[in-house]
Amino acid sequence: MSQYGPKPRSSKQEPASPFIFTSERAAPFSTAGYRKMVARLGKAAGFDVIIHPHMLKHACGYKLANDGVDTRPLQAYLGCKNIQHTVRYTELAPTRFKDFWRD
Numbered sequence: 862m863s864q865y866g867p868k869p870r871s872s873k874q875e876p877a878s879p880f881i882f883t884s885e886r887a888a889p890f891s892t893a894g895y896r897k898m899v900a901r902l903g904k905a906a907g908f909d910v911i912i913h914p915h916m917l918k919h920a921c922g923y924k925l926a927n928d929g930v931d932t933r934p935l936q937a938y939l940g941c942k943n944i945q946h947t948v949r950y951t952e953l954a955p956t957r958f959k960d961f962w963r964d
Contacts, residue, residue, distance in 0.1 A: 882895070896914055899912055900912055918939060921939065922949075925950070926951045932944065935947055
């Protein structure tokens with residue numbers, strides 16, 4: 862697991878750092894370090910494109926919209942300031958409103 866990212870802390874250990882994600886030197890992850898880790902994990906998973914952290918936000922949004930999560934809570938969860946940005950996730954979920962008018 863260490864080749865793909867930081868090792869998870871054991872729940873019994875006292876944290877050496879107040880940060881959740883730390884480098885092997887116990888320093889907080891930099892933005893670039895996190896981006897590189899996500900790219901490495903994407904490559905290891907066999908993706909043909911370079912995966913970047915913002916893709917994870919979109920994947921989460923689409924998944925929650927397809928599961929029927931309401932748009933306003935989804936907006937707050939993803940941190941979207943404009944509701945139009947959140948609506949994109951629901952527009953691409955064709956089965957979301959399939960039984961909307963059925964009792």
